[in-house]
Amino acid sequence: MSELPFLLLSILVLLSLPFKVISQDVNAEKTILLNLKQQLGNPSSIQSWNSSSSPCEWPDVYCVEGTVTGLYLGNKNITRTIPASVCDLKNLTYLSLYWNNIPGGFPKLLYNCTKLEELDLSQNYFVGPIPDDIDRLSSLRYLYLQGNNFTGNIPPQIGSLTELRTLFLHQNQFNGTFPTEIGKLSNLEELALAYIDFVPSSIPVQFGQLKKLRFLWMKLANLIGEIPESLSNLASLEHLDLAGNDLEGKIPGGLFLLKNLTNLYLFKNKLSGEIPQRVETLNLVEIDLAMNHLNGSITEDFGKLKKLQLLSLFENHLSGEVPASIGLLPELRAFKVFTNNLSGVLPPKMGLYSTLEEFDVSTNQFSGRLPENLCAGGVLQGVVAFENNLSGQVPQSLGNCSSLRTVQLYSNNFSGEIPAGIWTAFNMTYLMLSENSFSGGLPSKLAWNLSRLELNNNRFSGPIPPGVSSWVNLVVFEASNNLFSGEIPVEITSLPHLSNLLLDGNQFSGQLPSTIPSWKSLTSLNLSRNGLSGQIPREIGSLRDLRYLDLSQNHFSGEIPPEFGQLKLIVLNLSSNNLSGKIPDQFDNLAYDNSFLENYKLCAVNPILNLPNCHTKLRDSEKFSSKILSLILVLTVTIFLVTIIVTLFMVRDCPRREQKRDLASWKLTSFQRLDFTEANILASLTENNLIGSGGSGKVYRIAINRAGDFVAVKRIWSNEEMDHKLEKEFLAEVQILGTIRHANIVKLMCCISSEKSKLLVYEYMENHSLDRWLHGKKRSSSMGASSVRHSVLDWPTRFQIAIGAARGLCYMHHDCSTPIVHRDVKSSNILLDSEFKARIADFGLAKILAKQGEAHTMSAVAGSFGYIAPEYAYTAKVNEKIDVYSFGVVLLELATGREPNSGDDEDTSLAEWAWQQFGQGKPVFNCLDQEIKEPCFLQEMTAVFNLGLVCTHSSPSNRPSMKDVLEILRRCSPDNNGEKRTVSEFDIVPLLGNVTCLSSNRRSNRLSDDDDDGSLVYSV
Known part of the structure; x- marks a missing residue:
């Protein structure tokens, strides 16, 4: 019995040993982690790590059986390199450092983390190549390196990481190749190589060996050649995205036999041939073959796709009829085939058996009627069928479709009356019915949110009802060339947001209303x-914002109101009336030469107009009692006038004579076909034509012909001190604008140079700069000035300006043979033409990059306060992301109405202010421009504000490319603007709801293509 206490004591000692060892390990790991915290610079986000508690109780630390196995340090604002001590945690299997600001090359010190299975270094500042010996991380199963600045080739050794399940390398600066050895990763389930400018490469046949692959994403990866048939062997594949490349040839038929395939994106390639006919009943959720060069017809096999939800075949060269079986698909939500050569009748059962939401067949050759049951499911948002040969009446069932947001049927052969319910559908925003044979009258009430009503060139008749006063959200009302009659009601002048009112070519009579209390936004009448x-x-x-006024071919009489002289009109037409008296002095010039024709009682002081001289009439009517007195008076006045005129001409023509003597010294270099000479330009460089000035010279508005066409001339001169700088700016602008052609980049017509000064001749932008429209009114009010007066720019116009400017920058960054970085993107360098289409201007600071993706260091930082990207200010590194930052500020200006340097204090910029609002959790609604914030635009304004946040992220790698920015904006666009839009683009929430939420609880910053046409979605 004496041995029993000894045995019990021995057992207790043995049982206590593991706990002592574990306690020692925990203390050791605590010391390692506290040292790690110090080496990382004690970031505030991990201040809760302390010596008084166990590491397994700390946030962002994961333990298994009392030992540290995972560190979650994503989005902690870490700016230092990774300390080697992290691998002193011997059981570390998971390390996440995503979305920080960690610099340097790939951290090879992690090779000492021998048990590491998951490594997330995404969205940082890592540079240089991925090392050739990366296979030393032999236990890796998940590797996330996306959103960095890695360059060079992806090493073949990556194919030796045989345990890999996920490999995300997208959105880097690789400028070499990707290896075929990736095909050896037999366990790989997810592979992302998108948004990388690889050397043009074909898809390796070896990729067909990835039997477990579920996700393959190679969008915008510079792929060429044909899609290999071997991809048909990927039996587990669910998501395949090869969009935005230069793939050609036919689509492998075997892709349509992959029974797990749910997403297929092949748009923006050069694929040809027919859509494969071997389509079985698949688990296929999306087929998107948009924007290719496919030829052939759509086959009947689509009727077998019982789970097909979205069919997008737009912007191809498809021909033939649409199979009627497509109308039988039970899960179909969206049908988009616009901009093809399709013909025949549309599937008559379309919408009858499914909950159809989007229907866009515009710009084809369809004939016959619209399907009767498009809205049978009760959720149809849009019917877009313009530019076809459709006929008959609009289906009555659409009148009961309360979910409709847009109906665009213009340029067809429709007839009859519009179903009453369409006018008043609760969510209706755009109703565009021009170029048909519709008849009937206008209703007293319209949908509360209707902003655009286009009825041109139809057979609508009757009066405009007095109930027009309830159309309070109408922005555009176009009803030209119809049979409307009666008087124009005074109630129409109360519409507060109306900007375009076109009622020409009708049978209106009576007088115009003389009270216009709410037409302050009117720009065209x-x-x-x-x-x-x-x-x-x-x-x-x-109406200070009125730019287009046409009252011609009526019976107006009396004088032209002298108040018209206050208008800044681009187009004025009062011809063919019964007007009399002297025209206002402001219109007495060649710009309005044809504005007063066939008004035989009008006269002008300036003899250059095609009107009688008012002074001649006056002298003919005067009678004097004495012939001698008359003769003396006439002679005296004549001599006096001649003396003054000769003096004035001598003074005025002094510069012209000087220019004429020096004309031979001027050199004209033309980039366009010109209707003028250097003499025309030089003769008009007078103060009367001056419209602006800056640090490097002045800008003139010069008429080049009697038709009223103008050009803008930028005159650059310098003193000796600044001569070299201005010479460089001049050469930069000529070099860039002289070689590129784009609808959204200001057109340089020619340059004229001499030793003393240099002239750049551009197309004239009637509406000046975006800056003047956004901020000019505020500045003039604060300064007590009235020289700059603009109305508030409405949101649809702002949105289209954003898209236009994005197109111009996207062209510069992605489509020029050598990319161009503007370096001074700002609202004052975005010019607006007569239709408010945007042009990027002022390329004096631009930089042509020798190699795409390669950063360049400038000797000095250039740009404007509030627009300069933070890394540019610190490092003077030049790449496309500095333009993205500046454009993000412009987006914030458009959404908020604030100036770029208008934070909460004088040291805070708009971008910093916006991020502060986001960081404090304040609603975006409170940040938007109060002057235009309306319920119908809130989703779009919020999306643009959030996109501005993403573009102005402090980390360049976290900013999207301009191509991605343009895609997102186009997806949000509520009208055509010259391009065909899908109906889903009128609903911003599904597109951008996850785009810029910027929530801090994400696991990793991945990119995915969850939208129907492959537009980039930032899932953050």
């Missing part, structure tokens, strides 16, 4: 070719 009479209301002269 066309009432020509009617029977209007009486005097022209002088109140029109108070």
Whole structure:
């Protein structure tokens, strides 16, 4: 019995040993982690790590059986390199450092983490190549390196990481190749190589060996050649995205036999041939073959795709009829085949058996009627069928479709009356019915949110109802060339947001309303070719934003109101009326030479206009009692006038004579076909034509012909001190603008140079700069000035300006033979033409990059305060991401109405202010421009604000490319703007709801293509 206590004591000692060892290990790991915290610079986000508690109780630390196995240090604002001590945690299997600001090359010190299975280094500042010996991380199963600045080739040794399940390398700066050895990764389930400018390469046949692959993403990877048939062997494949490349040839038929395939993106390639006919009943959720060069017809096999939800075949060269079986698909939500050569009748059962949401067949050759049951499911958002040969009446069932947001049927052969419910559908925003044979009258009420109503060139008749005063959200009302009659009701002048009113070519009579209390936003008014009479209301002269005024071919009489002289009109047409008296002095010039034709009682002071001289009339009517007195007076006045005129001409022509003597010294270099000479330009460089000035010279508005065409001339001169700098700016602008052609980049017509000064001749932008429209009114108010007066720019116009500017920058960054970085993107360098289409201008600071993706260091930082990317200010490194940052500031200006340097204090920029609002959790709604914030635009404004946040991220690698920015904006666009839009683009929430949430609880910053046409979605 004496041995029993000894045995019990021995057992207790043995049982206590493991706990002592574990306690010692925990203490050791605590010491390692506290040292790691110090080496990382004690970031505030991990201040809760302390010596008084166990590491397994700390946030961001994961333990298994009392030992540290994982560190979650993503989005902790870490700016230092990874300390080697992290691998002193001997059981570390998971390490996440995503979305920090960690610099340097690939951290090879992690090779000492021998048990590491998952490594997430995404969205940092890592540079240089991936090392050739990366296979030393032999236990890796998940590797996330996306969103960095890695360059060079992806090493073949990566194919030796045989345990890999996930390999994400997208959105880096690789400029070499990707290896075929990736095909050896037999356990690989996810592979992302998107948004990388590889050397043009074909898809390796070896990729067909990845039997377990579920996700393959190679969008915008510079792929060429054909899609290998071997991809048909990927039996587990669910998501295949090869969009935005230069793939050609036919689509392998075997792809449509992959029974697990749910997403297939092949748009923006050069694929040809027919869509494969071997389509079985698959688990296929999406087929998106958009924007290729496919030829052939759509086959009947689509009727077998019982689970097909989205069919997008737009912007191809498809021909033939659409199979009627497509209308039988039970899960079909979206049908988009616009911009093809399709013909025949549309599937008559379309929408009858499915909950159809989107229907876009525009710009084809369809005939017959619209399907009767498009809205049978009750969720149809849009019917877009413009530019076809469709006929008959609009289906009555659409009148009961309360979910409709847009109906675009223009340029067809429709007839009959519009179903009453379409006018008043609760969510209706755009109703575009022009170029048909519709008849009937206008309703008293419209949908509360309707902003665009286009009825041109139809057979609508009757009066405009007094109930027009309830159309309070209408921005555009176009009803030209119809049979409307009666008087124009005074109620129409109360519409507060109306910017375009076109009622020309009708049968209106009577006088114009003389009260226009709410037309402060009106920019275009066309009432020509009617029977209007009486005097022209002088109140029109108070519409300071009016730019287009056409009252021609009516019966107006009396004088032209002198208040018209206050208008800044681009187009004025008062011809073919009964007007009398002297025209306002402001219109007495060649710019308005044809504005007053066939008004035989009008006169002008300036003899260059095609009107009688007012002074001649006056002298003919005067009678004097004495012939001698008359003769003396006439001679005296004549001599006096001649003396003054000769003096004035001598003074005025002094510069011209000087220019004429020096004309031979001027050199003209033309980039366009010109209708003028250097003499025309040089003769008009007078103060009367001056419209602006800056640090390097002045800008003139010069008429080049009697038709009223203008050019803008930028005159650059310098003193000796600044001569070299300005010479460089001049050469930069000529070099860039002289070689590129794009609708959204200001057109340089020619340059004229001499030793003393240099002239750049551009197309004239009637609406000046975006900056003047956004901020000019505020500045003039604060300065007590009235020289710059603009109305508030409405949101649809702002949105289209954003898209146009993005197109111009996207072209510069991605489509030029050598990329161009503007370096001074700002709202004052975005010019607007007569239709408010945006042009990127002022390339004096631009830099042509010798090699795409390669950063360049400038000797000095250039740009404007509030727009300069932070890394550019610190390092003077030049790449495309500095333009993305500046454009993000422009997006924030458009959404908030604030100036770029308008934070909460004088040291805070707009971008910093926006990020502060986000960081404090304040609603985006409170940040938006109060002057244009309306319920119908809130989703779009919020999306643009959030996109501005992403573009102005402090980390360049976290900013999207301009191509991605343009894709997102185009997806949000609510109207065509010259391009065909899908109906889903009127619903911003599904597209951008996850784009810029920027939530901090994400696991890893991945990119995915969850939208139907492959547009980039940032899942953050």
